[in-house]
Amino acid sequence: xxxxxxxxxxxxxxxxxxxxxxxxxxxxxxxxxxxxxxxxxxxxxxxxxxxxxxxxxxxxxxxxxxxxxxxxxxxxxxxxxxxxxxxxxxxxxxxxxxxxxxxxxxxxxxxxxxxxxxxxxxxxxxxxxxxxxxxxxxxxxxxxxxxxxxxxxxxxxxxxxxxxxxxxxxxxxxxxxxxxxxxxxxxxxxxxxxxxxxxxxxxxxxxxxxxxxxxxxxxxxxxxxxxxxxxxxxxxxxxxxxxxxxxxxxxxxxxxxxxxxxxx
Numbered sequence: 001x002x003x004x005x006x007x008x009x010x011x012x013x014x015x016x017x018x019x020x021x022x023x024x025x026x027x028x029x030x031x032x033x034x035x036x037x038x039x040x041x042x043x044x045x046x047x048x049x050x051x052x053x054x055x056x057x058x059x060x061x062x063x064x065x066x067x068x069x070x071x072x073x074x075x076x077x078x079x080x081x082x083x084x085x086x087x088x089x090x091x092x093x094x095x096x097x098x099x100x101x102x103x104x105x106x107x108x109x110x111x112x113x114x115x116x117x118x119x120x121x122x123x124x125x126x127x128x129x130x131x132x133x134x135x136x137x138x139x140x141x142x143x144x145x146x147x148x149x150x151x152x153x154x155x156x157x158x159x160x161x162x163x164x165x166x167x168x169x170x171x172x173x174x175x176x177x178x179x180x181x182x183x184x185x186x187x188x189x190x191x192x193x194x195x196x197x198x199x200x201x202x203x204x205x206x207x208x209x210x211x212x213x214x215x216x217x218x219x220x221x222x223x224x225x226x227x228x229x230x231x232x233x234x235x236x237x238x239x240x241x242x243x244x245x246x247x248x249x250x251x252x253x254x255x256x257x258x259x260x261x262x263x264x
Contacts, residue, residue, distance in 0.1 A: 018056075018105040022135055023115045024232035024248065025062065025101050025158035025199040026127070028086050029241045030094035034059070034117050035083045036102050041110040042076035050076035053109030057082035060101040061089055064163075064197025067100075076109070085120070097241035101160050101199055117243065127246050135248045137162035137228040144220045144233045145250045146182070151211065153244070154236040155179065155204045157220050159229040163196035173227030177202035180219050181209075187218065194229070205238070 028034050040053035053074045059067050059082070067089050070082045084100065091098040102115050117127035129135075149155050161173035178189040179202070187209045192200040206216055222231045235245035 018107045020103060020105050021113050022101075022103045022137065022160065022162070022230040023129060024135065024230040025099050025160050025201065026115070026117070026232060026234060026246055027097045027099050027156070027236065027241070027243055028084075028089075028117060029097050030086050030091055031120050032117050032126075032242070033083050033085050033120055034100055034102060034115065035081050036104055036113065036115055037079055037081035038074065038104060038106075038111045038113045039079040040074035040076050041112065043110070051109040052076065053111045054107035055080065055111060056105045056107070058103050058105075059084040059089070060103070060197065062099040062101070062199045064101070064195065064199075074109075074111070095241070097236075099158075099199060099201070101197075117246075127243060129246050129248070135230060137230050138249065139224045139228040142222040142224065142229075142231045142249045144247055146217050146219055147233065147235065147245075147247075149204075149206055149211075149216050149218055149235065150214060151206045152238055153206075154238045155218060155220065156201055156234040156236055157203075157222060158199060158201045158232045158234065159192070159194065159222055159224070160199040160231075161194035161196050162228045162230060171227050172196065173229050174225040175200070175229055176223040176225065178221050178223065179204045180221070182217070182219065194227075196227075 036057045038055050042050045056071045058069045061067050068084045072080045074080050086098050089098045089100055104113050114130040116125055118125045157177040159175045173194045176189060176191045179187045188204050190202045194200050220233050231249055233247045234243050236243055
């Protein structure tokens with residue numbers, strides 16, 4: 001059995017070591033199911049033999065409250081999952097949209113996890129996000145690169161304040177969500193104070209910056225001035241509320257400049 005948690009990363013009960021994976025804040029509609037799944041590794045290439053995986057799944061609402069959770073022990077090579085629908089998070093209308101914060105914890109063994117969002121009727125998968133380095137909590141500046149947006153879409157920046165298990169009273173986070181153009185002109189921004197485990201968002205429509213073309217390019221970024229946050233970027237179909245893109249922060253790649261030549 002692994003720890004009992006009240007919010008992603010905040011250990012409220014007995015302290016135990018557990019690896020945590022956060023997917024940040026993402027929205028689902030009345031026709032969606034979100035599924036957290038984990039495959040227990042059966043890799044035999046390492047010196048230690050594969051071990052069973054103790055896993056705990058969590059779905060939180062935007063305030064950090066757990067709306068659904070499950071614990072399970074998986075044998076190597078075996079997978080398990082937990083589903084949540086919007087009605088379980090409090091959405092009562094089919095045409096609405098509600099935010100969820102999925103995460104999971106691995107108390108023993110090694111596991112590969114993923115978040116899927118699929119249509120309740122066709123069961124077709126729209127979103128597949130696996131646990132990558134970019135889904136970790138960060139401080140400072142967080143970048144996603146250049147994203148496209150059409151007049152039929154809404155861009156959305158999300159941040160979830162990471163709770164610190166090492167402190168009894170984890171601090172709140174101060175985050176600034178920014179949309180700007182190439183060259184730095186800011187289209188829209190907002191600064192939020194988030195309590196540990198809670199999330200906040202900023203949305204942008206093309207009508208807010210006068211896009212006249214069929215496709216525009218925007219640069220979403222987040223500045224975390226206090227605390228650390230798990231950040232996500234979504235593109236949403238405005239008419240249906242369906243998330244069509246979910247991205248975690250990008251990692252800069254390049255070469256360090258050569259060291260200056262020292263003269264005697």
